[in-house]
Amino acid sequence: MNLIEIYYDLRADLEIVEKRLLKEVQSNEKVLQKASAHLLKAGGKRIRPVFVLLAAKFGEYDLERLSRVAVALELIHMATLVHDDVIDDADKRRGSPTVKSAWGNRIAMYTGDFILARALQILADVPDLRSHQILADSIVQMCEGEIEQVRDFYRFDQHLRTYLRRIKRKTALLLSVSCTLGALAANCKETVVQALGKYAYNLGMAFQITDDILDMTATEKKLGKPVGSDLRQGNITLPVLYACRVPETANTLRRLIHRDMTDQEVASAISRIRSVGAIEQSQALADRYLARALKHLDALPNLEWKEKLRQIAIFISKREY
Amino acid sequence: MNLIEIYYDLRADLEIVEKRLLKEVQSNEKVLQKASAHLLKAGGKRIRPVFVLLAAKFGEYDLERLSRVAVALELIHMATLVHDDVIDDADKRRGSPTVKSAWGNRIAMYTGDFILARALQILADVPDLRSHQILADSIVQMCEGEIEQVRDFYRFDQHLRTYLRRIKRKTALLLSVSCTLGALAANCKETVVQALGKYAYNLGMAFQITDDILDMTATEKKLGKPVGSDLRQGNITLPVLYACRVPETANTLRRLIHRDMTDQEVASAISRIRSVGAIEQSQALADRYLARALKHLDALPNLEWKEKLRQIAIFISKREY
Numbered sequence: 001m002n003l004i005e006i007y008y009d010l011r012a013d014l015e016i017v018e019k020r021l022l023k024e025v026q027s028n029e030k031v032l033q034k035a036s037a038h039l040l041k042a043g044g045k046r047i048r049p050v051f052v053l054l055a056a057k058f059g060e061y062d063l064e065r066l067s068r069v070a071v072a073l074e075l076i077h078m079a080t081l082v083h084d085d086v087i088d089d090a091d092k093r094r095g096s097p098t099v100k101s102a103w104g105n106r107i108a109m110y111t112g113d114f115i116l117a118r119a120l121q122i123l124a125d126v127p128d129l130r131s132h133q134i135l136a137d138s139i140v141q142m143c144e145g146e147i148e149q150v151r152d153f154y155r156f157d158q159h160l161r162t163y164l165r166r167i168k169r170k171t172a173l174l175l176s177v178s179c180t181l182g183a184l185a186a187n188c189k190e191t192v193v194q195a196l197g198k199y200a201y202n203l204g205m206a207f208q209i210t211d212d213i214l215d216m217t218a219t220e221k222k223l224g225k226p227v228g229s230d231l232r233q234g235n236i237t238l239p240v241l242y243a244c245r246v247p248e249t250a251n252t253l254r255r256l257i258h259r260d261m262t263d264q265e266v267a268s269a270i271s272r273i274r275s276v277g278a279i280e281q282s283q284a285l286a287d288r289y290l291a292r293a294l295k296h297l298d299a300l301p302n303l304e305w306k307e308k309l310r311q312i313a314i315f316i317s318k319r320e321y
Numbered sequence: 322m323n324l325i326e327i328y329y330d331l332r333a334d335l336e337i338v339e340k341r342l343l344k345e346v347q348s349n350e351k352v353l354q355k356a357s358a359h360l361l362k363a364g365g366k367r368i369r370p371v372f373v374l375l376a377a378k379f380g381e382y383d384l385e386r387l388s389r390v391a392v393a394l395e396l397i398h399m400a401t402l403v404h405d406d407v408i409d410d411a412d413k414r415r416g417s418p419t420v421k422s423a424w425g426n427r428i429a430m431y432t433g434d435f436i437l438a439r440a441l442q443i444l445a446d447v448p449d450l451r452s453h454q455i456l457a458d459s460i461v462q463m464c465e466g467e468i469e470q471v472r473d474f475y476r477f478d479q480h481l482r483t484y485l486r487r488i489k490r491k492t493a494l495l496l497s498v499s500c501t502l503g504a505l506a507a508n509c510k511e512t513v514v515q516a517l518g519k520y521a522y523n524l525g526m527a528f529q530i531t532d533d534i535l536d537m538t539a540t541e542k543k544l545g546k547p548v549g550s551d552l553r554q555g556n557i558t559l560p561v562l563y564a565c566r567v568p569e570t571a572n573t574l575r576r577l578i579h580r581d582m583t584d585q586e587v588a589s590a591i592s593r594i595r596s597v598g599a600i601e602q603s604q605a606l607a608d609r610y611l612a613r614a615l616k617h618l619d620a621l622p623n624l625e626w627k628e629k630l631r632q633i634a635i636f637i638s639k640r641e642y
Contacts, residue, residue: 029468083434087427106408106471109430113404114464120441121457129448136442143435147350150427 003045006311009304010053013063017049020071024118035099035111039078042096048073050312051175052182055196057305059186068122069131069185073178075119076135080142080174082112087150095224131181138173145169153234156244156254163241164205171211172204195299199309202293206317209286212237213279216270218320228266231257238285242278249276290317324366327632330625331374334384338370341392345439356420356432360399363417369394371633372496373503376517378626380507389443390452390506394499396440397456401463401495403433408471416545452502459494466490474555477565477575484562485526492532493525516620520630523614527638530607533558534600537591539641549587552578559606563599570597611638 007014025036049070056066084090085098086108092098100108123132148166152158179200183193214223215230216239223229230237234257244250249272256269273279293313300306328335346357370391377387405411406419407429413419421429444453469487473479500521504514535544536551537560544550551558555578565571570593577590594600614634621627 027465029465029472031472032465032468083430086430105426107468109404109407110464110467110471113433114461114468116437117457117460117464121454121461124453124457125450127450129446132445132453133442136438136445139438140435140442143431143438144348144350144353146431147353147428147435150431151350151352 003312003315006308006315007050009308010050013053013067014046014049016063017046017053017067017070017074020067021074024071024075024122025115027114029114031103031107032111032114035082035103035107036078036115038096038102039082039099039111039115042094044077044094046074047312047316048077048174048178051178051200052185054305054308054312055179055182055188056186057303058192058196058300059183059188061186065126065185066182069126069181070178072119072122073174073181075115075122076139077174079112079116079119080146082108082115083146086112087146090225090229092225126185128184131184134180135177138177141169141173145173149235152236154257155236156240156250156257158236158241160238160241163236163238167205167208167212168201171208172201175204175207176201191299192301195296199293199296199313202289202296203313203316206286206289206293206313209238209282209289210317210319213239213282213286214320216273217279222320228261228270231266231269232261234259238282239273239278242281243273243276246276249273286317290314324633324636327629327636328371330629331371334374334388335367335370337384338367338374338388338391338395341388342395345392345396345443346436348435350435352424352428353432353435356403356424356428357399357436359417359423360403360420360432360436363415365398365415367395368633368637369398369495369499372499372521373506375626375629375633376500376503376509377507378624379513379517379621380504380509382507386447386506387503390447390502391499393440393443394495394502396436396443397460398495400433400437400440401467403429403436404467407433408467411546411550413546447506449505452505455501456498459498462490462494466494470556473557475578476557477561477571477578479557479562481559481562484557484559488526488529488533489522492529493522496525496528497522512620513622516617520614520617520634523610523617524634524637527607527610527614527634530559530603530610531638531640534560534603534607535641537594538600543641549582549591552587552590553582555580559603560594560599563602564594564597567597570594607638611635 021040022037025033025040027033052066052070052073081093082099085093085100086105090098091101098108099111123135126132145166149170152162152166176197179196180193183196188196212230215237216228218227220227226232240253244253252272253269256265290313294310297306297309342361343358346354346361348354373387373391373394402414403420406414406421407426411419412422419429420432444456447453466487470491473483473487497518500517501514504517533551536558537549539548541548547553561574565574573593574590577586577593611634615631618627618630
């Protein structure tokens with residue numbers, strides 16, 4: 001089962017979302033439009049739009065209203081990616097040059113600002129106050145998360161909960177908001193809104209842990225960026241934290257992981273992390289979050305769409321790229 | 322008449338706004354809070370909060386509701402300043418080090434994102450859809466304006482309307498939005514909302530032209546940053562455009578204005594611009610906008626607050642810093 005099969009029943013609606021995405025980043029300022037279109041065309045799993053649409057299947061499904069929310073959330077996600085690339089000094093994302101590397105930091109900063117502003121403009125017509133509050137709260141937390149990420153670079157002694165809060169803010173929150181806002185836009189029952197939000201939150205945690213594992217276990221071709229990118233930028237992820245519980249390994253990793261790591265050092269660090277079982281431990285935690293995500297689906301009525309959510313959860317947690 | 326006198330009757334309410342500003346940028350992420358507080362404490366004229374409050378005097382004045390709007394708009398202004406400083410590579414603003422120079426570009430980018438997110442969070446409780454739409458439209462235009470500014474650096478042949486559109490987006494829009502949102506939050510009559518918005522728009526244009534003049538005529542001490550900062554970064558402002566209407570002067574200025582200008586070149590460029598009467602011409606255009614701003618006040622009822630708006634307009638256009 002791959003994403004194309006899972007998304008099959010939504011393909012017509014997702015095409016409408018996709019067209020609208022491109023339409024919404026049009027601007028007379030050509031560089032903004034080019035940079036934004038470049039980002040959109042680099043692709044991505046479009047999980048946020050899919051969550052908006054699937055969540056709304058449990059209520060009154062109105063595509064015009066939902067595509068607005070879906071487009072806005074995907075744009076917010078893209079805005080964070082552009083600013084991330086400035087911070088991470090990343091040259092590639094999904095195999096394409098980043099906006100930062102193609103146009104420079106300044107244009108990247110304003111492209112992010114512009115895309116976020118467009119998202120706000122699209123959402124400004126949504127009359128539901130609660131949706132605005134949830135989203136604004138999340139954006140604040142996401143910004144705080146970005147700062148934490150910078151602050152926590154090369155901090156080998158950070159607590160597990162520091163890592164978990166960071167990935168919540170980096171990934172799980174906006175996924176959770178996508179389900180929640182989709183459900184609210186479809187006037188779902190409160191229990192359904194809650195269950196969908198928690199499903200997506202837990203799945204988001206599993207998703208990011210899987211991402212952090214793949215950074216060490218996948219190939220550059222599958223990742224679309226160099227293996228060990230997290231290590232190279234000092235981003236201390238779950239496998240590193242688990243590996244550092246063995247004091248000797250911690251010392252070795254502290255020595256290997258620094259600014260301007262050589263490819264050899266990256267390879268040695270990854271090999272050490274793998275050898276102490278840290279990947280399996282990380283996978284076990286991802287699996288726990290996955291199980292929690294699936295459990296929250298129990299609260300939903302038995303529609304065919306519930307099975308889709310289950311499939312997406314399993315796909316995302318078991319993916320190899 | 323200075324600003325303290327003009328603001329006198331609002332001082333209690335402005336103090337509440339000021340306290341709320343500091344409260345709203347609190348964060349567990351200490352670097353965000355410090356950078357934000359640093360920005361707030363550098364001061365500024367707080368014209369946006371003042372406009373929100375004064376506009377609301379023409380309707381139902383509810384300080385709790387208004388201070389929310391006032392704080393949000395000032396925060397949005399501050400967010401644009403932080404990102405501006407990254408783009409402009411500026412080391413000083415209002416005599417203090419910029420966030421960019423004190424903490425670096427990355428922290429500056431996220432401080433701007435964080436402050437904007439806080440503003441959105443504060444506004445998320447405002448139930449008036451139209452306010453959200455007006456603001457979101459303006460933020461999109463402001464972002465486009467920032468890109469235009471980068472694009473138009475060193476463009477000596479740009480049309481006057483290019484300059485005017487740029488300063489509209491840079492300054493006039495958010496001032497206009499401040500009056501408009503203040504008036505809407507106070508349920509003012511539509512004619513009053515319109516008149517206040519147009520007053521602030523025209524005043525904003527006069528304000529920015531005055532700013533661009535002062536960059537060449539004031540002292541470093543009064544400006545809080547080096548004289549000729551616009552020239553040094555290639556920002557082609559109104560006095561330069563007027564001066565370039567004389568072909569010989571245009572040639573001289575093209576030669577003098579370039580990256581890494583010496584202090585001597587800055588002084589020569591300014592002296593040349595002044596000698597051909599470009600400052601007076603610019604002042605005349607600022608005066609025309611000021612006159613239009615004052616004319617829109619005619620549509621307002623004769624409250625004491627109307628006189629305040631008149632005083633602010635004159636103060637802003639005639640100020641020397």
